Amino acid sequence: MTKFHFLFFLIINVLSYGQTEGVSLDFDNISFAKFTNKYTNFVGERIEIRNSKDSTYRITIIQNENYKKAELFDLKNNIEATFDLNFTFKKIEDLNRLKYKSSYAIYGNNYHDKRDTFTEVTYVKDSIENNITVRSALYVYTNRKKNKKKILKDGYYIFNTIPNKKNYYNYQKSNFINEFKIPLTEDDVLVRFINVTGDTINTELNYTETKEVEFNFKFYF
Known part of the structure; x- marks a missing residue:
């Protein structure tokens, strides 16, 4: 192999290994x-x-x-x-x-060992307001033997029942239905999310638009 060919293959190998991920x-x-x-x-x-x-x-x-x-x-x-x-x-x-x-x-896990954390999901259906509020609370045991725990996250998901509206996918909704058996239907659309500490709202999302894309x-x- 000539010096030219050796140098050529060396440069190719360096460039190949140097490519970004x-x-x-x-x-x-x-x-x-x-x-x-x-x-x-x-x-x-x-x-x-x-x-x-x-x-x-x-x-x-x-x-x-x-x-x-x-x-x-x-x-x-x-x-x-x-x-x-x-x-x-x-x-x-x-x-x-x-x-x-x-x-x-x-x-x-960003918080604690997964063996020490657990999620409780409950819901309230309001037939007058025509919505379902799902509470998802993440807890961690501080003393498992005494069943002592403290809350890490406390979130409320408000679904309005809106017939004949395109119900775009919501990753939390699927989990609520399949894992926690929350009776959400195709007509229940996520319109609001709030995160609270005690009685104080820390963060709030009010959804204005959700649509399908292909990208x-x-x-x-």
């Missing part, structure tokens, strides 16, 4: 909501982009006039990635305008 994800629904976070005094919009057949990943966008953030949470690839967002996100095609910024690996998102890091 890529991620390709398919999305089929996007939700827009008015978002309030009292912890940070934030009032603006929250957008979630998901795949109805795979709940292991999602893109979340939070924005108002003064603050913008785009983030991917992906359990399938075990990464959480952030993107530069220097414009107002309006439609699914705007994903092509996001520029990769940084990422880090995510593993395990493949790729980025490299």
Whole structure:
């Protein structure tokens, strides 16, 4: 082998190993909501982009006039990635305008050992208001032998019964029906979510629009 051929194959191998890693994800629904976070005094919009057949990943966008953030949470690839967002996100095609910024690996449970946590789900049906409120509370045992526990998360999902309206997929709704046997129907549409501590609302989402999309998102890091 000549020196030229050796150098050529060496360069090809270096370039091959030096290529950046890529991620390709398919999305089929996007939700827009008015978002309030009292912890940070934030009032603006929250957008979630998901795949109805795979709940292991999602893109979340939070924005108002003064603050913008785009983030991917992906359990399938075990990464959480952030993107530069220097414009107002309006439609699914705007994903092509996001520029990769940084990422880090995510593993395990953010709170405690899963053996020490459990979820309780209950519901109240209001026939007058024509809605169902589902409470999903995450607890952790502080003393399992004495059955002592404290609450980690306390969320309320409000579903309005709206006949003849396209009921777009909601990842929590499927879990409520299949795992906890909550009697939600095709006509029950998620319109509001609130997270509380005691009697205080910490964060609130009021959904304004949810629609089907068909989009493949790729980025490299």
